[in-house]
Amino acid sequence: TAPGASGSNGSGTRDPAITAEAPTTHAPLLNFVQEIAALTQPDRIHWVDGSESEHRTLTDELVESGTFTRLTSPDFPNSFAAFSDPADVARVESRTFICSENERDAGFTNNWVEPAQMRETLRGVFDGAMRGRTMYVIPFVMGHLDAEDPKFGVEITDSAYVVTSMRIMARIGTDVLRKIEELDAFFVPAVHSVGAPLEPGQQDVPWPCNEEKYIVHYPETREIWSYGSGYGGNALLGKKCYALRIASVMARDEGWLAEHMLILKLTSPANRSYFISGAFPSACGKTNLALIDPTLQGWKAETLGDDITWIRPGHDGELRVVNPESGYFGVAPGTGWHTNANAMRAIAKGNSVFTNCALTDDGGVWWEGMTEETPTHLTDWRGEDWTPDSEQPAAHPNARFCTPIDQTDMLAPEYSEPNGVKLDAILFGGRRKTTVPLVTQARDWNHGIFFGATLSSETTAAAEGAVGNVRRDPMAMLPFIGYDAGDYLRHWVEVSGQADQSKLPEIFLVNWFRRGRDGKISWPGFSENSRVLKWVTERLEGGGKAVETPIGFTPTMDGLDLTGLEITPEALEDSITVDRQEWLTELDGIDEWFAQFGDSLPESIAAQSEELRRRLTP
Ligand code: GTP
Ligand code: SPV
Ligand code: MN
Numbered sequence: 144t145a146p147g148a149s150g151s152n153g154s155g156t157r158d159p160a161i162t163a164e165a166p167t168t169h170a171p172l173l174n175f176v177q178e179i180a181a182l183t184q185p186d187r188i189h190w191v192d193g194s195e196s197e198h199r200t201l202t203d204e205l206v207e208s209g210t211f212t213r214l215t216s217p218d219f220p221n222s223f224a225a226f227s228d229p230a231d232v233a234r235v236e237s238r239t240f241i242c243s244e245n246e247r248d249a250g251f252t253n254n255w256v257e258p259a260q261m262r263e264t265l266r267g268v269f270d271g272a273m274r275g276r277t278m279y280v281i282p283f284v285m286g287h288l289d290a291e292d293p294k295f296g297v298e299i300t301d302s303a304y305v306v307t308s309m310r311i312m313a314r315i316g317t318d319v320l321r322k323i324e325e326l327d328a329f330f331v332p333a334v335h336s337v338g339a340p341l342e343p344g345q346q347d348v349p350w351p352c353n354e355e356k357y358i359v360h361y362p363e364t365r366e367i368w369s370y371g372s373g374y375g376g377n378a379l380l381g382k383k384c385y386a387l388r389i390a391s392v393m394a395r396d397e398g399w400l401a402e403h404m405l406i407l408k409l410t411s412p413a414n415r416s417y418f419i420s421g422a423f424p425s426a427c428g429k430t431n432l433a434l435i436d437p438t439l440q441g442w443k444a445e446t447l448g449d450d451i452t453w454i455r456p457g458h459d460g461e462l463r464v465v466n467p468e469s470g471y472f473g474v475a476p477g478t479g480w481h482t483n484a485n486a487m488r489a490i491a492k493g494n495s496v497f498t499n500c501a502l503t504d505d506g507g508v509w510w511e512g513m514t515e516e517t518p519t520h521l522t523d524w525r526g527e528d529w530t531p532d533s534e535q536p537a538a539h540p541n542a543r544f545c546t547p548i549d550q551t552d553m554l555a556p557e558y559s560e561p562n563g564v565k566l567d568a569i570l571f572g573g574r575r576k577t578t579v580p581l582v583t584q585a586r587d588w589n590h591g592i593f594f595g596a597t598l599s600s601e602t603t604a605a606a607e608g609a610v611g612n613v614r615r616d617p618m619a620m621l622p623f624i625g626y627d628a629g630d631y632l633r634h635w636v637e638v639s640g641q642a643d644q645s646k647l648p649e650i651f652l653v654n655w656f657r658r659g660r661d662g663k664i665s666w667p668g669f670s671e672n673s674r675v676l677k678w679v680t681e682r683l684e685g686g687g688k689a690v691e692t693p694i695g696f697t698p699t700m701d702g703l704d705l706t707g708l709e710i711t712p713e714a715l716e717d718s719i720t721v722d723r724q725e726w727l728t729e730l731d732g733i734d735e736w737f738a739q740f741g742d743s744l745p746e747s748i749a750a751q752s753e754e755l756r757r758r759l760t761p
Contacts, residue, residue, distance in 0.1 A: 166190050166317070169324050172297060175332050176280055179299050183336060184271045185278035191306055193316020201303045209349040210304055211496075215506030220493030224508055225304055226524055227374055227499055231352045233541045234376040234383070234425075234606045236622050239358040241388070243626065248362070250627030251739050252617075258361055265359060265368050268338065272370070275341025276301040282320040282330070283313040285386045285467035286453065287561035294390065294467070295323050295330035298380045302337050302351075305378050308496055311470035311545050313381040331389055333367040333380035360384060362392040362625050374498070375472055375543060386451045386467045387623035394453070395626060395634050398641060403619040404452035404569075405433035406464050408555040409676055412441030417680050418557075420452050420464055421570035421653075422595065422619040425605030426541070428572065428655055428668075430473040434485035434553070437673030439704060444673070445555035446485070447564070448548070449473065454566060460643025465563035468548070474605070475500050475510040475542040482512065482669050485553050492550040499524040500544075501537035510538035540604035565646070568679055572653040573600030573616065578725040579654040581666050581718040582675045584682050584689065584696040588639050591650025593751035594695075596632050597733045598652075615736045629743025636745055649683055652695070659717035666718040667710065674703045692721040693758035726759055 157177050165173055167190075180188060191197065202223060205211035211223040241253040242261045249255035256264075281298040298309060309315055323330055338353030356371035367384045369377055376383035390401035404420040411417075423429050433449035448466025457463040471486070475497065478486050500508040502522040509518055523529035523537045548554060557564045571594045573579065579599075585591035595618040601611050606622065615621070617628060624631045639647055653675060659665030678698050681687030688702035697719055700712070733752055737744055 161188060164188065164190070166192070167320055167324060169327075172282075172323070172330070175297065176299065179334055180278060182266065182269050183273035183278065183301070185273035185276055185301060187277045189277050189279050191279050191281045191316055193310060193318075198307065198310060201307055205303050205307065208347055212502065214508065216503065218491060218507050219495065222493050222495040222497065223307075224497045224500060224502060226350065226526060228350045228352050229525060230354070231350065231372050231374050232499060232539055233374065233604065234622065235356050235358065235372060236606050236608070238356040238371075239622065241360050241362060241625055243362050248626055248630075250624070250629065250743065251741075252621055252624060252628045261359055265357060265370065268355065268357065268370050269334070269336060269368070272336040272338055272340055273301040275343070275345065277303070279303065279306045281306060281309055281315050282323060283309060283315040283381050284319045284322070285313060285381055285390070286465055287559075288314060288318060288322055289561040290465070291562055293322065293326075293328070294385075294393070295319065295328050296333050296381055296385050297330045298333040298335060300335040300378070302335065302373050302378065304373060304496075305335060308379050308472075308545050309381060311494070311496065311547050312379055312468055312472060314469055329365075331365050331367060331385055333369070333385060335369040335378055335380055336371075337373050337378075338371040358384065360388050360625060362389065365389050365393070379472070382451070382468065382472065383623055386453075387620070388625035390453065390467070390625075391620070391623065391631065392625040395630070398456065398638065400454040400635065400638055402452045402454060403429075403450065403623055405429040405449045406447035406452050406466055407433055407435065408445040408447060408557060408564075409437075409680065410443040410445075411677075411680060415680075417567045417683060418447075418464065418564050419568045419570065419676065419679065420454075420566055421572060422598070423572040424574070424598075424600040424603070424616045424619045424621070426474050426603035427574045427600055427619070430471060430478070430486065431483055431669060432672060434483050434551070435673060435676075436484060436670050437676070438670045438707065439673045439677055440706075442673055442677065445553045446551060447555050447558045453563075454638075455563065456638065456641050457562075457565065459646070461565040461646040462638075462642055462648060463563040464566045465560070466548075466558065470548050471544065471546045473544050473546070475513075475544050476536070476538050476540055477512040478510070478544070479512045479514060481515065485551060486544075487513075488552055489546050489548075489550040490544055494547055494550065496545040497542070498545070499539035499542040501529060510542055511536050566648045567683055569648050569650045570653050570679070571595045571598050571618065571650070572655065573598050573619075574603070574656045575599060575601065575613070575654050576656065576658045578722065578729050579652065579657060580694075580697050580721055581654060581657065582678065582698060583652045583692075583694055584679075585650040585652070586695055588647050588650065589636065589747050590695065590751060592632060592635050593748055593755075594650055594652040595635070596748050597736065599732075627743050629740040629745065632748050633743075633745040636747055649679075651679055657718055659714050665714040667708070671708060674705065674708070677704050678702060693723070693755065694721055694726060697721060723759055730756055730759065
């Protein structure tokens with residue numbers, strides 16, 4: 144089917160001006176652009192080529208319009224700061240919709256509206272939405288252009304901020320367009336408007352957006368429509384909307400997995416390399432682990448990705464992983480020279496966009512946790528004077544840096560493998576004050592899926608809403624599964640069935656955030672997580688000191704390499720212990736959670752909960 148399925152039907156009705164200026168004769172793309180231009184009525188159309196000169200022009204314009212502040216500090220070359228509307232600072236899960244033909248296929252974890260009704264609503268809000276603005280057309284590919292099955296998209300947006308950010312986060316522009324033409328490839332049509340048309344002569348604001356927001360996905364026709372927000376996952380449509388929600392549906396249909404995971408390459412002193420992916424909910428430590436500096440002597444970490452992983456069965460029965468993105472959209476607060484020097488070094492090379500960070504008096508940016516010393520004066524993310532006495536943080540808790548991944552010194556060469564690398568281990572992790580130990584190895588693959596299916600975490604600032612409540616977040620994908628959550632778990636079971644069982648990755652549950660008897664986080668985390676990773680690789684090799692507990696295999700008190708680490712035996716015990724009573728309470732929560740799936744919960748996963756109860760009650 145032609146993209147933009149809702150109406151336009153060919154060259155007969157095409158606007159000659161659009162055709163004349165287009166750098167392509169590809170009919171489906173011209174039809175899509177024509178259709179959206181007719182609906183949204185922009186003043187101009189700009190076909191994004193992705194070039195350096197185009198980038199200069201766009202950033203100049205963004206500085207001119209007040210959306211960007213050019214950073215003049217030599218610490219942030221060729222970089223810009225943007226400040227959002229205070230009401231547009233995170234993903235809006237309550238306004239995110241999976242509009243499948245049948246409600247059942249969206250499942251209980253998603254908001255659903257009948258597609259025909261949603262199309263009518265969107266036709267209304269998009270009508271004239273780009274008036275007074277430029278409509279940008281961004282051809283992009285998620286993953287490599289040379290992948291066996293490259294996944295294309297075209298984002299139409301009226302935000303130049305989105306264009307400059309998409310240029311960092313994905314491969315965009317003329318090369319992609321030529322490949323779409325050459326392969327006559329399908330592309331996901333992705334339409335984005337900030338929802339703030341300008342009347343003639345009307346002065347623009349630095350961050351146009353609309354109170355009314357819609358982040359809409361049509362899984363069957365693989366379309367994305369986003370309205371009203373300029374922020375992150377709401378607006379950079381290659382990221383969460385495509386590479387997770389739409390891709391998870393493609394993956395279901397095609398036999399692979401689209402996941403909210405980092406990818407890390409870890410090499411031991413014996414020079415053995417392991418590829419480890421990790422699914423942690425938003426703002427729970429993926430970027431930090433992806434860029435870890437191991438404290439253990441002789442261990443080397445390199446990164447392949449920090450947020451999204453596509454897992455595909457390879458030709459030899461192995462599971463292969465690839466990062467479909469090309470940049471970081473990382474949580475700024477807490478990222479510092481002492482916690483994440485690799486991120487800081489990548490940022491220091493410049494070419495970055497910072498959103499909702501604070502400005503320093505010498506034309507740089509700052510956020511909580513960047514440096515040990517707090518500057519004496521800043522301009523906070525709202526544009527107010529800020530001093531260490533101020534009550535509010537200087538940077539918004541969900542402030543972000545957007546930085547090209549190829550500026551990472553520790554980027555693994557395998558990042559450039561178009562078809563990825565063999566996956567050895569999967570970590571599922573969340574932010575839990577109690578119950579969940581530092582690390583637990585699953586008994587087998589289905590038990591590992593149970594870890595993922597029951598993953599839970601305290602909510603963070605990465606999405607709108609209250610912070611700190613425990614919620615179940617299956618595979619860290621709760622806001623990103625593009626179809627029924629039970630079908631999604633079943634698909635995990637089925638993908639493993641297609642793989643060579645001896646080549647399946649081992650699965651582990653981790654928790655860096657458990658509190659000890661003193662009420663403080665008992666495990667030091669960050670670089671020290673390398674000690675957990677070492678144990679993981681030992682377990683992969685059939686070694687590693689472990690005890691079998693009802694919930695899986697956990698390290699013995701002397702199982703982790705603690706060389707050079709100051710940690711009290713109490714804190715260690717508080718980190719790794721399994722408390723039967725806590726787990727019985729947890730299991731009640733798990734059963735309540737599973738009850739919500741109704742019939743769609745796979746039996747093999749439901750059975751895991753019964754088996755766990757049996758193991759917990761001697
Ligand atoms: P998204 O980009 O939203 O998907 O988040 P993410 O999963 O990449 O999270 P990120 O690595 O940016 O971490 C978010 C927060 O968790 C930061 O404030 C970190 O300081 C904190 N954090 C990360 N790793 C650790 C850890 O090992 N221990 C502790 N205590 N905090 C951590
Ligand atoms: C997340 O919330 O998981 C993010 C940030 O990575 S956003 O791109 O806004 O989704
Ligand atoms: Mn994320």
